[in-house]
Amino acid sequence: MILPFEPYNPTWKDQFNTIKRELDKLLLPIKASVDHIGSTSVEGLSAKPIIDIIVGLEDENDLDKVPALLANRQYVYYEKYNIxxxxxxxxxxLREKxxxxxxxxxxxxxxxxxxRLNDHALRIAHIHVIPKNSENWVRHIAFRDYLRTHPNVKDEYQALKEGLIKHEWQDGNDYNEGKDAFLQVEEKRAIEWYLAQK
Structure with a gap:
């Protein structure tokens, strides 16, 4: 499988804002904040044209309320990954229900x-719902902000992705594994940098 890979597109920010407005309404019954993460959130960085969104929950007990709040729309819930x-x-x-x-x-x-769900042309966004007080929420936000403010790291990440995208992958998870070594080092640095700003 060849994954789609595109130069940075300013419309990704508009796509995020549209999805955020919908999620803000759907998630009104719980306390949640919606943020743009991943490569599409970093100006100048090439990416798969799928918007990565993190929903930060104030209360971890609300995790299992989210599937019902997003039901009967264009979302597919991957309960399988909860394990x-x-x-x-x-x-x-998805682009359709x-x-x-x-x-x-x-x-x-x-x-x-x-x-068929591995067909990235059907996808608009990936939604990651995580408690806001978790290290995983901090990791995603920190890495995004780090890439936005450290052009040398962004350029290195860009070069890595350009090399990886030339390979044929079974699915997006395999592609992500190809970035693991880089991410383990740079995410750690990003978290240290982010926490030092607080």
Whole structure:
């Protein structure tokens, strides 16, 4: 599978703002903040044209309220991932409602992920729901802000991604594993830098 990879596009910020407005309304019953993360949130950085969004929850007990609040819309809930990442709830926002595409609205714990869901052309955004007081929320926000303020690191990350995208990957998870060594080092530096700003 060849993943789509595009130069930075200013419309990604507009796409995020549109999705944020919807999420702010849908998540009104709980205390949540919606932020743009990932490569599409860093001006000048190439990326897969899928908007990464982090929803920070004030109360960890609200994690399992989110699937019902996003139900019957264009979101697919990956309940399957809760086993490996119990601190997170993950959703993919599709271009149409899943049932119109012949896809499930939820990938259960023991379900196989349909091959069609690996078609990145169907995806608009990835939604990561995480408690705000967790190290994982800090990691995502810190790395985004670090890339925005450290052009040399951004350029190094860009070069890595350009090399990786030339390979054929089974899915997006394999591609992400190719970035792991770089991310482990730079995310640690980003967190130290971010916490020092506080």
């Amino acid at each position: 490996d990442m119990p601190y997170r709830r993950f959703f993919v926002l 899943p049932d119109k595409l012949g896809l499930p609205t939820c990938i259960g714990t023991f379900d196989k992920i349909p091959d």
